[in-house]
Amino acid sequence: MTIRDVARRLPGLLHLRDSSQALAMLDAILCPERWLRYHSFDTHWGPDQELASMCNGTGDEYSIVFSPAGAYVRVFDHESSMSPWRDPESPRPWPELLEPVPEVFRPYIEEPAFRLEGVPLVTACLWRQASDDHWHTGNIAVPSDRDDPDGAEGLLELVLDCSPDGYQQFAEEYYEVSLDPADVAAIYALRPLTDQLVTALNPHRTLAELAEDLDSVGYPTAARR
Numbered sequence: 001m002t003i004r005d006v007a008r009r010l011p012g013l014l015h016l017r018d019s020s021q022a023l024a025m026l027d028a029i030l031c032p033e034r035w036l037r038y039h040s041f042d043t044h045w046g047p048d049q050e051l052a053s054m055c056n057g058t059g060d061e062y063s064i065v066f067s068p069a070g071a072y073v074r075v076f077d078h079e080s081s082m083s084p085w086r087d088p089e090s091p092r093p094w095p096e097l098l099e100p101v102p103e104v105f106r107p108y109i110e111e112p113a114f115r116l117e118g119v120p121l122v123t124a125c126l127w128r129q130a131s132d133d134h135w136h137t138g139n140i141a142v143p144s145d146r147d148d149p150d151g152a153e154g155l156l157e158l159v160l161d162c163s164p165d166g167y168q169q170f171a172e173e174y175y176e177v178s179l180d181p182a183d184v185a186a187i188y189a190l191r192p193l194t195d196q197l198v199t200a201l202n203p204h205r206t207l208a209e210l211a212e213d214l215d216s217v218g219y220p221t222a223a224r225r
Contacts (some may be wrong), residue, residue, distance in 0.1 A: 001153040002055045002142055003124050007135040009160050013071055013128060019162045020052035020064060021217050022188045026167060029187075029201045029212035030175045038174065039158075043218035050218075054155065060122070062155050065108050068130065072105040073115055075124040077151020081143050082123045091119045094150075096138045101127060124150035164188045177202070 010016065016166065024041035031037045044059035045051035045065070052064040077083070081092040098109050098120065103125050108114060114121055128135045135195055142149045158166050162186040163172050171179055183200045191197070195207045207221070214221060 001148060003126070003137045003140060003150055003152050006124070006152045006156060006160065007126055007137050010073075010126065010135050010156070010164050011159070013066070013130070015162065016064065016071065016159060017050070017052070017066055018190055019159055020187065021219055022190065023158060023167065024052070024055075024217045025193070025213070025219045026171065026184065026187050026201070026211060028217065029198055029205055030171060030177060032209070038170075040091075041217045043216065056155075060151060060155055063114060064159075065105075069104045070127065070129040070132065072101070072108045073124075073126040073135075073156075074108065074120075074122050075152045075155050076121040077123045077148075077155060080123040080149060080151050082150050083147050084119045084122070091117075093120050093122055094140065095159065096140050097122065097125060098138070100136070100138045101125065102129065104129065112139065124152035126152075190220060194221070 011019065019195075020039070021041050023039040027037040027039045034040075036057075038056060040051075040053045042051045043051075048068055050066040051068070053062065055061040060076065062073065062075045064073050075198075082097075084091045084093050101109060107118055124137075126137050132143045134194050148154050153160070158170060164181060164187075167188070168179050168181055168184050171177060171184075180200060183197060186197055187201075193207060193210070198205050198210065
């Protein structure tokens with residue numbers, strides 16, 4: 001699958017934001033240790049900016065910045081032949097990967113959190129302005145060394161799927177838990193979080209323990225709709 005295929009499958013801005021919040025909230029409920037979680041969502045990342053992110057602990061990650069201008073998606077697969085470090089002597093992003101990014105999103109190319117030693121940590125990127133009806137990518141010549149050359153399909157798998165079933169399968173493998181599909185679906189629907197729902201997903205967690213995560217993710221509760 002090419003980045004253009006990924007762009008066609010990626011959901012719209014609101015749906016992507018909702019599913020990103022759901023992923024972060026589910027991870028927070030299932031895993032008290034922040035450093036072990038895959039997904040995060042920060043509604044306070046910057047002025048009028050929110051950040052959805054994923055880090056798998058092996059060097060692969062993605063970031064999605066939501067703003068009034070739209071959304072910018074950055075993917076980094078450390079094993080990709082499109083890595084900026086394909087030439088260690090002269091690290092640089094893949095040709096035409098970042099050049100077409102609109103001016104409104106270019107600050108995220110320079111964002112220090114998305115760089116390593118001054119070099120953008122990116123093997124794939126997509127963007128969509130608020131007025132757009134589809135996602136955009138650069139006109140990139142991708143290598144044919146593997147089916148997912150830039151890592152976008154694999155790393156964005158759960159936001160491309162956008163289904164409770166996809167998360168349930170991920171969580172049961174990664175967190176080694178058994179989940180009721182209806183409980184996962186409730187979070188995907190952004191239903192207000194209650195003690196009962198938290199306990200159903202993780203008997204060892206309480207709603208009170210999630211106060212900081214609820215604030216960060218911006219997830220609704222029965223007391224805060």
